[in-house]
Amino acid sequence: MxxxxxxxxxxxxxxxxxxxxxxxxxxxxxxxxxxxxxxxxxxxxxxxxxxxxxxxxxxxQAEEEPYVALIKRLAVDDRLDFDTAKLLVTEYRRRKEDA
The missing domain is CATH 1.10.10 (Arc Repressor Mutant, subunit A)
Structure with missing residues (x-):
């Protein structure tokens, strides 16, 4: 393959x-x-x-929201702490809704 x-x-x-x-x-x-x-x-x-x-x-999930998927993947790989990942995703979604 x-x-x-x-x-x-x-x-x-x-x-x-x-x-x-x-x-x-x-x-x-x-x-x-x-x-x-x-x-x-x-x-x-x-x-x-x-x-x-x-x-x-x-x-x-990456196809739906590539940025959110990237942040979550960094957290899963221990390259970003969970609290920071959560903050980034929350802020991204808030700004997306406001736009």
Whole structure:
């Protein structure tokens, strides 16, 4: 499958995310086995899976509001703290309504 055939949600993922998905599938979705593979605790793997789920959901919302999706993605990736992200999104939406 060429890159041009990848769905948008998949094309937006990092190589590390794709590796995680592959290992997850090969371990039949066992978070316990994933924790063992990565040498981390179950809650750590669960958190990583939750963040990956958020990234995929955000990529689906990106078409509707690309700016909001970008801010949320930065927060999910820990590149922007949650409170700042919330403030930016709230202000953006307020200004958008006022326009």
């Amino acid at each position: 060429g890159m041009e055939l990848l769905p948008d949600w998949m094309a937006g993922l990092e190589d590390e995310d794709m590796t995680f998905i592959k290992k997850f599938i090969l371990s039949s979705g066992s978070l316990k086995e994933m924790a063992s593979l990565y040498g981390v605790t179950y809650p750590t793997v669960r958190l990583r899976l939750d963040r990956l789920i958020q990234k995929i959901r955000l990529s689906e």
